[in-house]
Amino acid sequence: MPMVLGGLKRLELIRTKPELKERLWTVVAALQKGLREAGFDLGKTNSAVTPVYMKGGEAEATNLVYDLRENFGIFCSMIVYPVIPKGDILLRLIPTAMHTLEDVEITVDAFKKVRKTLLEGKYSTTDFAIVEVDM
Amino acid sequence: MHRNNHKKNYNVDIFEKFRANKGEIGKHMKKIHGYFAFPKLEGELAPRMIFRGKEVLNWSLNNYLGLANHTEVRKADAEAAAQYGMAYPMGARMMSGQTSKHEQLERELAAFVGKPDAFLLNYGYQGMVSVIDAICGRNDVVVYDAEAHACILDGVRLHMGKRFVYLHNDIDSLRKQLTHATRLAEKQKGGILVITEGVFGMAGDMGKLDEIAALKDEFKFRLLVDDAHGFGMMGKQVPVLLNILGLLIKSIFTLPLLQKQWPELVVLLPAKQIFAFTYDIICVHKPMLNRCQCQWFWVV
16 A cells, blocks of 8 residues: 555656756756767667667676776666676666766766776786775 | 385485575675675665665665655554554455455555555556566466566566566567567457656666557557656656656656655556556555565556
8 A cells, every 4th residue: 555655746847847857857867968978888778778888798898887986986787798798888877866966077077987997908907906895 | 015215316406506506696605695685784774874884875765756755654654553563454455354445545546646546456567567467368468678676577577367568668579570470460369568767776777668558559458657766756856857758757847746665666558648648557566664565556
């Protein structure tokens, strides 16, 4: 029953608060524009889903995401083979109405920096802090 | 008593076999578990959450409109849980689980999307599987997009009849597969169901719904659209999209639609063609806060 009553409330908010969608699209537009202007490949998205395509193997992908999370404090999903072809890295960002334009700026900046490290080949070497995960 | 020793020449243990080969992602389990896979995000659902003790800027929640942790939503959820608990009503709706609130929500949802009726179900993933299974029989033919979500693939896998896959968003390929499908369906006296998505969740591109619907001039089929990632977030605030898709977007997505934050939502829109370009069925769902949520399932 909470799901049904909660559903009624959500429907009410969707009906009565168009500003939520407006805020979402402000963030989407800023994020996608920022990334595209920085030269990132966002593929063929024409929705809020924001994929960022880069090239690299497993080591590059894991080290890049590790760097993003640990040193830049950016958390996003990483998709690798077999969901996408080998040699491709896909980072997927989902903007929301709750994000701010400052969040966008921080993120675009972080992406530029990790791309630089990626292109320098640093994520493919053991020089980089290879992920050690507690099991 | 004589017993054959069937183990003599055959001794494969399914657990051992699985341990030896966990698949493309599973083989990295030790390295990725808890970090790349099954990460724990703690704190309130928000752009800033805690990952391994540190605050991170989080871009991984499908909380498009921010309803998941909206104060009014949290209040409504909590009050309902306090009043009814999580177990009420009990049993399948057909047997003992029907309530007037379910009916009210179905009515409101149907009115909201301009359809005659709606029906709620439990999960998005299961919903797509169920929809395909429920409406397709052995003689019906399914034609689906190559990049369709796993829930569609699983639904298609359950389908006992024939299926054809077309290249992602490729209308020529779809036309070719529809030609095959039509030939077969005619022979079997079955129908044809085409399945695609409104917004593909991985790449963010939209299914070419208008072009697919236009194929109805040439072929007889019904269209099922899974719009888990598009519903409610697309709309008139996106003039570029409006230009691209014209009438379709105007007629479908500018409705103040339901959306991704909605708990597990499956929408089945009717067979009646209300819009100029129309889909017959649209499916919206969302793995949300709880795994025990209702699913909304519109059927007309």
